Amino acid sequence: MTRSLPILAGCSVLLAVLLVAAKFTCEHRLAPLTSGIQGELAAAPVDVLFVGSSHTRQSYDVHALEKSLHGSAFLVAYNGLDYQTMTVIVPALLANGKGPPKVLVIEGYCMSLVRSGGLEDSRMFFDAPPAMKVEFMRQYLAEGATWERYLDLFDLAVNRDNELLLMHPAYSRLTSWLSYRGGYAGKNVPGLSSFDGIYLRVPRSSASPEQEAALISVIQAAKQQNVRVLCIESPMPGPTERQGTVIRLKARLAQILREQDVPYLDGASGFPVDDPKLFGDSNHLSTEGRALFTEIAARFIAQTQQPDIAAGRKNGVSTALAAP
Numbered sequence: 001m002t003r004s005l006p007i008l009a010g011c012s013v014l015l016a017v018l019l020v021a022a023k024f025t026c027e028h029r030l031a032p033l034t035s036g037i038q039g040e041l042a043a044a045p046v047d048v049l050f051v052g053s054s055h056t057r058q059s060y061d062v063h064a065l066e067k068s069l070h071g072s073a074f075l076v077a078y079n080g081l082d083y084q085t086m087t088v089i090v091p092a093l094l095a096n097g098k099g100p101p102k103v104l105v106i107e108g109y110c111m112s113l114v115r116s117g118g119l120e121d122s123r124m125f126f127d128a129p130p131a132m133k134v135e136f137m138r139q140y141l142a143e144g145a146t147w148e149r150y151l152d153l154f155d156l157a158v159n160r161d162n163e164l165l166l167m168h169p170a171y172s173r174l175t176s177w178l179s180y181r182g183g184y185a186g187k188n189v190p191g192l193s194s195f196d197g198i199y200l201r202v203p204r205s206s207a208s209p210e211q212e213a214a215l216i217s218v219i220q221a222a223k224q225q226n227v228r229v230l231c232i233e234s235p236m237p238g239p240t241e242r243q244g245t246v247i248r249l250k251a252r253l254a255q256i257l258r259e260q261d262v263p264y265l266d267g268a269s270g271f272p273v274d275d276p277k278l279f280g281d282s283n284h285l286s287t288e289g290r291a292l293f294t295e296i297a298a299r300f301i302a303q304t305q306q307p308d309i310a311a312g313r314k315n316g317v318s319t320a321l322a323a324p
Contacts, residue, residue: 020158023165024130030168031127032175035182037089038127040074043181045099047071048301050182050232051090052107053081058284059234059267061294062183068298071102075182080120082112083214088135089124090218094225103301104222106215108233108257108264110249111200111283113207113215117143118152122160133157191277191286195239200282202245207252219260230304231257232297235267236283238274265300267293 031038040049048069050056057077065073076089086106094100118140119125125133137153164171179185192198222229233250240246250266257264271293272278278289285293 023162024133024157027126027161027165028129030165030172032172032179034176035075035179036078036123036127037076037093037129037132039182040076040093041096041098043072043074044093044096044101046074046101048073048103048105049093049101050075050077050105050107051081051086051093052077053109053112054079054284055109055234056107057183058189058280059290059293060183060297061290062181063185064291064294065298066181068295069301073181074101077182078121078124080115081107081124082115082117083211083218084115084117084139085119085124085136086218087214087221088132088139089128091221092129092132094222094227100222100225100227103228103230103305105301106218106229106231106262108231108250108253108266110202110246110253113211113249113253114202114204115208115211116203117210119156122156123164125156126161126164187287189280189284189287189290191288192237192279192281194276195237195274198237198239198282200236200240200243200246202243202249205245205248207249212252212256215256216260219262228304229260229262230265230301231262232265232300233267234285235271235273235278235289235293237276237279240282241268241273263300263304265297267296271296 028038033039033042040046048065048071050060050073052075054077056075060073060075062073062075076093081089090104094104119136125136128136137157140153141149143149177185178187219229231253233253235241236246254264254266278286278292280286280289
């Protein structure tokens with residue numbers, strides 16, 4: 001009996017290691033194909049690829065976008081996705097063997113300039129292929145290889161989102177039902193009745209140098225692939241837009257984009273930001289606001305393509321992304 005205990009313990013450890021290894025290397029194969037990283041890889045190549053946080057997910061009606069642009073679109077959007085994390089995701093999506101998108105739309109959002117590194121949305125790790133997972137872990141440890149960070153990564157790799165594996169058939173059907181090419185499908189976000197108590201807490205007053213450098217790196221990676229880069233910032237409620245910190249961060253974002261020669265749409269410009277029913281909370285659009293902003297964004301994207309469209313028509317070539 002005493003001899004069998006070490007054998008049982010060893011077998012248990014080996015089984016645990018094998019299960020973790022299988023989860024690490026294979027879980028992305030069970031990720032949804034109507035949203036996220038795996039969805040975009042399956043849909044590629046697309047005409048317009050949007051990358052951002054929940055701001056991106058809640059700002060566009062993808063059906064309406066595709067109809068207006070006469071081309072395909074896809075949103076890769078995760079809660080809290082910032083520019084540092086984009087330096088891992090975007091190059092991998094652009095390097096997909098099916099071909100890069102024609103246009104990359106980077107989310108312009110003041111919070112992306114001030115966030116600390118790390119994965120706020122663990123589904124990003126679940127959806128990522130093994131090589132991308134390793135890059136996420138390397139990036140996290142590069143900011144400080146502490147025991148706390150090692151424990152965070154252990155929890156991420158071993159414990160997080162195991163319920164998605166256990167409930168895969170139901171989860172997959174639910175995700176397919178609720179999303180279309182990364183955006184919401186059939187979800188209604190009601191508007192506010194007033195702006196009472198509306199305030200966006202911004203953790204720091206100036207942009208992080210690491211986030212600024214990451215944004216520039218993402219832009220350059222796309223341009224090296226001959227992908228046209230745009231930056232679109234979704235509108236926020238008037239009280240949020242008028243916060244001093246938000247104004248300063250938006251000005252800094254606009255300056256970086258000018259220096260990188262990237263067309264920039266400040267969604268608050270010309271949008272009725274003082275109409276509560278167009279917003280779901282302090283920094284996201286309601287369904288009604290999403291419909292209106294989708295039209296504005298589609299016009300902006302089409303206008304930036306005018307030289308290409310003109311050349312395509314001159315040469316008798318059918319060109320996607322024609323102006324509405």
